[in-house]
Amino acid sequence: MTYILGAEVKEAFKNKTPVVALESTIITHGMPYPDNLAMAQMVETDIRNEGATPATIAVLNGQLHVGLSSAQLESLASFATPLKLSRADLALAMTCGHTGGTTVAGTMIVAALAGIHVFATGGIGGVHRGAELSFDVSADLQELAQTPVTVVSAGAKAILDIPKTFELLETLGVPVIVFGGDEIPAFWSRSSGLKAPTRLDNPELIAKAHNIRATLGISGGQLIANPIPKEDEISKEILTPLIDKAIRQAEHKHIIAKEVTPFLLKAILELTRGKSLTANKALVRNNAKLAAKIATHIEIFNTQPQIHS
Numbered sequence: 508m509t510y511i512l513g514a515e516v517k518e519a520f521k522n523k524t525p526v527v528a529l530e531s532t533i534i535t536h537g538m539p540y541p542d543n544l545a546m547a548q549m550v551e552t553d554i555r556n557e558g559a560t561p562a563t564i565a566v567l568n569g570q571l572h573v574g575l576s577s578a579q580l581e582s583l584a585s586f587a588t589p590l591k592l593s594r595a596d597l598a599l600a601m602t603c604g605h606t607g608g609t610t611v612a613g614t615m616i617v618a619a620l621a622g623i624h625v626f627a628t629g630g631i632g633g634v635h636r637g638a639e640l641s642f643d644v645s646a647d648l649q650e651l652a653q654t655p656v657t658v659v660s661a662g663a664k665a666i667l668d669i670p671k672t673f674e675l676l677e678t679l680g681v682p683v684i685v686f687g688g689d690e691i692p693a694f695w696s697r698s699s700g701l702k703a704p705t706r707l708d709n710p711e712l713i714a715k716a717h718n719i720r721a722t723l724g725i726s727g728g729q730l731i732a733n734p735i736p737k738e739d740e741i742s743k744e745i746l747t748p749l750i751d752k753a754i755r756q757a758e759h760k761h762i763i764a765k766e767v768t769p770f771l772l773k774a775i776l777e778l779t780r781g782k783s784l785t786a787n788k789a790l791v792r793n794n795a796k797l798a799a800k801i802a803t804h805i806e807i808f809n810t811q812p813q814i815h816s
Contacts, residue, residue, distance in 0.1 A: 513574020535608030557799030633672030714804030
């Protein structure tokens with residue numbers, strides 16, 4: 508069997524009720540234990556409270572899981588050496604019996620395979636600063652262009668080159684829809700200074716756009732940029748110099764490739780004296796609630812493959 512369905516997800520498929528996919532690198536690489544576990548539990552509860560079923564996706568000892576039990580969630584959150592699994596890594600991790608958290612790209616692949624149409628995350632990866640020299644561009648962007656999942660995030664992670672990230676998304680033909688704002692959000696901040704390409708404030712309309720794309724046979728997904736609640740944001744004026752300092756630290760230590768994002772997130776956590784972690788939790792929960800609302804309006808949510816595991 509390619510993947511194992513959690514009991515709660517299997518029941519939701521059986522009853523043809525909406526399911527929201529959740530990534531797991533935010534658990535394995537985004538927050539320290541036990542904050543990561545508490546956050547993951549809260550996010551799953553938020554989705555249930557909105558009438559949908561959470562499906563956290565991860566690889567545990569080489570087995571791909573769509574939906575984790577409480578024990579599995581805790582085991583993943585406390586695992587000492589998890590891998591970070593994107594498109595290039597999933598099959599190898601399963602082959603070698605590894606444990607790891609799925610990135611945005613990795614989660615999208617598995618969600619689409621399982622028949623889940625909506626996915627909630629914190630922020631997407633994108634074009635790293637200095638990418639014109641390093642060519643460091645996240646696989647998340649290409650995945651959004653080819654895998655038909657609606658992804659709800661607080662925009663691209665603020666450590667990235669946000670203008671180039673959204674320019675590339677436009678080139679790739681990925682629709683970017685801002686929920687409840689006229690500017691593209693910047694993860695911990697509500698504003699990036701970039702005008703929203705499209706604004707939709709109704710989850711039902713966002714779901715309708717997903718349904719129509721499927722009907723038209725258009726490849727790729729939608730990116731929903733959902734600003735962090737105002738009371739939880741850290742303004743870009745405060746964050747910009749801290750991000751610049753963290754990037755200089757990474758360059759000085761020759762941090763490259765997959766290690767860049769975890770290093771920068773940890774550095775900013777220290778520089779903000781924990782405020783970035785509080786903001787991160789708030790925006791993830793905010794995204795999960797919106798994703799659940801969208802999922803309840805997906806007309807094709809009852810087309811999941813009949814997988815028994």
